[in-house]
Amino acid sequence: MTCHTAARDRTFALMRNLLLTCLIPLAGVAATASAQQAPSPDRPAVLIVATGGTIASTNYYSGNSAKIGIGQVLEAVPALDSVARVSTQQFANVASTQVSPAMWLDLSRSITDSLRARPELAGVVVTHGTDALEETAYFLDLTVAGPRPVVVTGAMRPADGIGIDGPANLYDAVRVVADSASRGRGTMVVMNDQVLAARDATKANTTRPDAFVSNRGPLGNVDPERIVFFSAPQRPPAFDLSGVTELPRVDIVYTYLGADGAAVDALVAAGAKGIVVAGSGRGAVPPLESRALRRAVEQGVVVVSGSRTGSGSIPVGTGRTNDGSPRTVGAGDLNVQKARILLMLALTQSSDPAAVARIFSQHQ
Numbered sequence: 001m002t003c004h005t006a007a008r009d010r011t012f013a014l015m016r017n018l019l020l021t022c023l024i025p026l027a028g029v030a031a032t033a034s035a036q037q038a039p040s041p042d043r044p045a046v047l048i049v050a051t052g053g054t055i056a057s058t059n060y061y062s063g064n065s066a067k068i069g070i071g072q073v074l075e076a077v078p079a080l081d082s083v084a085r086v087s088t089q090q091f092a093n094v095a096s097t098q099v100s101p102a103m104w105l106d107l108s109r110s111i112t113d114s115l116r117a118r119p120e121l122a123g124v125v126v127t128h129g130t131d132a133l134e135e136t137a138y139f140l141d142l143t144v145a146g147p148r149p150v151v152v153t154g155a156m157r158p159a160d161g162i163g164i165d166g167p168a169n170l171y172d173a174v175r176v177v178a179d180s181a182s183r184g185r186g187t188m189v190v191m192n193d194q195v196l197a198a199r200d201a202t203k204a205n206t207t208r209p210d211a212f213v214s215n216r217g218p219l220g221n222v223d224p225e226r227i228v229f230f231s232a233p234q235r236p237p238a239f240d241l242s243g244v245t246e247l248p249r250v251d252i253v254y255t256y257l258g259a260d261g262a263a264v265d266a267l268v269a270a271g272a273k274g275i276v277v278a279g280s281g282r283g284a285v286p287p288l289e290s291r292a293l294r295r296a297v298e299q300g301v302v303v304v305s306g307s308r309t310g311s312g313s314i315p316v317g318t319g320r321t322n323d324g325s326p327r328t329v330g331a332g333d334l335n336v337q338k339a340r341i342l343l344m345l346a347l348t349q350s351s352d353p354a355a356v357a358r359i360f361s362q363h364q
């Protein structure tokens, strides 16, 4: 009997151990599943402001593209629920090339108002068409004050495409905003698992998911488990938009051999208050165009010398047309579309080239 009892006890112990070995991991899975079904109320609050773009488009390449609302875009990202308490605002639903400077003012004010009215928000995600995403992102970087981050994202592939990037980019953008390490980093662009500073991000490819690059390198990576920041953007104080009803007209002139300045003269006649030149190399332009730029400067137009090369810098204090005119401002390492935005905002404060140069220096 004793022998049978001992054998029976050993069998029970073996079965119990086996059951525990199997059930404990299962209990863990059940706990994870129930955590996913009932996300913690402590998740950060994130506002998604939707403006349109490919991330909100179907049939993009068919010539018969249709827009979908942010509610439908979110249906492809159910995992967001476990990351943040998301609220949404459909600000617009347009291609990014339809976003105007007047819309920038509205968008920036709307985000500022939301952040003011909702202290519980960790920050804001903006969905945007990628073609002009870098411009809106830089405008927001220059005009939305405070430590709470704004992250702009989009998609290179339409919502009904193959191997789509929109849901992953949106998920990552919300994760970046929800991460406390993002505070104080201003407006960022999150695309293709990377975090880029709005100041430096630029679209460098027409179709690939890795289209966005930064001339100063990325700020960080969006890894599956965590956001890794390895660099902080510089953050001069935001421009105050309170008295601004309209942004001054600033145009970009792209130089090329034989350019005769006709475009410069036409833009001055159209009322440009500033002109940014995409010069060759370190800002050089052909002689006739240089003369036209000098005429523009003499009429009070602020001229900023940028480069069409796509990288490198032009010192702010020594920007010049070919004839050495001292009154132009160098773009530093801002690309010409970013230099245009900074010039628009600088001109809301002063049209003195020396004052504009000081503002450009602060943003290098």
Ligand code: SIN
Binding pocket: 052, 053, 054, 055, 094, 095, 096, 097, 128, 129, 130, 131, 132, 133, 154, 155, 156, 157
């Ligand atoms: C757009 O910029 O609106 C179209 C292209 C895109 O979103 O990728």
